[in-house]
Amino acid sequence: MGESLADDSSEFLASGREWRALLLWGVGLFEAVNRHTSYLHDGRVRNFTEAIIWHDGEAKASRDRFLELSEQQRTELITF
Numbered sequence: 001m002g003e004s005l006a007d008d009s010s011e012f013l014a015s016g017r018e019w020r021a022l023l024l025w026g027v028g029l030f031e032a033v034n035r036h037t038s039y040l041h042d043g044r045v046r047n048f049t050e051a052i053i054w055h056d057g058e059a060k061a062s063r064d065r066f067l068e069l070s071e072q073q074r075t076e077l078i079t080f
């Protein structure tokens, strides 16, 4: 996920820049289940938009395509 999300702590075969890609299935219930909206491994962001913007490394292409969307398209993606 690039340098910005790296914690420089490797675990087995994963380097400190690598994270398990999360399944987004059910993420719409995140707030109801956890009673907070602090996303990513260290809870550094408050909403989906911020979480997507922090994507880098292998996920950079998806982040960049998200940034090219109109405001309405971003809203539709996040609602989905």
Ligand code: HEM
Binding pocket: 001, 005, 019, 020, 021, 022, 024, 027, 030, 038, 039, 040, 041, 042, 048, 051, 052, 055, 058, 059, 062
């Ligand atoms: C439209 C495409 C994508 C969307 C909307 C999206 C959205 C998200 C969201 C909302 C989170 C935070 C979830 C949480 O904290 O519970 C997340 C985390 C993550 N995503 Fe994505 N993602 C996308 C594409 C990708 C791609 C292509 C990759 C990898 C190649 C990826 C890898 C990850 C990883 C590793 C995390 C966890 C990072 C961490 O905890 O610091 N994502 N994503």
